[in-house]
Amino acid sequence: MNKILTMLHPNYQRTVEELRKLASMFWPSELSRQEAELSIIPKLIETQDQFIAILSVDVSSLEGLFQIVNSSNMSANLFLKHLLVLADFGGEMLQRLNSQFNSIFPLGKLDYLWNTQNYNYSFRVLPVIGQLNNSKLGISGKKQRKCPENNLFI
Secondary structure: OHHHHHHHOOOOOOOHHHHHHHOOOOOOHHHHHHHHHHOOHHHHHHOHHHHHHHHHOOOOOHHHHHHHHHHOOOOHHHHHHHHHHHOOOOHHHHHHHHHOHHHHOOOOEEEEEEOOEEEEEEOOOOOOOOOOOHHHHOOOOOOOOOOHHHOOOO
16 A cells, blocks of 8 residues: 555655554543534533423413423523434534525414324424525534523524
C-alpha cells in the first residue's frame, strides 16, 4: 500500500504503521468538548427520565398533555425534540412538513385518535415562513432554548 501512495504522491513517505503511531485515532478531548456543547444529545440524555415521566401522566386530551408540559420544568422545545427523536422524524421531514403543509393538512388541522375517541387539532402557527428546521424550532443543540410562555411552536 505504501508503494501505491508513493506513486500517487511522490513526496509521501509515511507508512501506515508510522501514521498509526502519529495520528490521533479518536477525537481530541477539546473537539469532544466542543461537540458536546453544540450537540443536543447530552441534554436529551439528561432529561430523558423527565420526558418519560411527562408521557406517563394519564391525561384525557392533547390539551391536558400541553398543560402537563407547560407546568413541568422542561421547555416545550426540548419536549418536542424528544418526540422527534422518538418518532425518528428528522430535519428533512421537518422541511417537507412545512413545504407541503397544505397538501398534508388541507384544512389546517390534524385528525387523531385518543383513548378510542376521534379528535382534531387546529395548527396555530404552522406552516412557518421560510424553511422549517431544528434551529427555527429552537431544538438544535446550539439553539435549544426555552420558548416564550413554554408553548409549542405547532
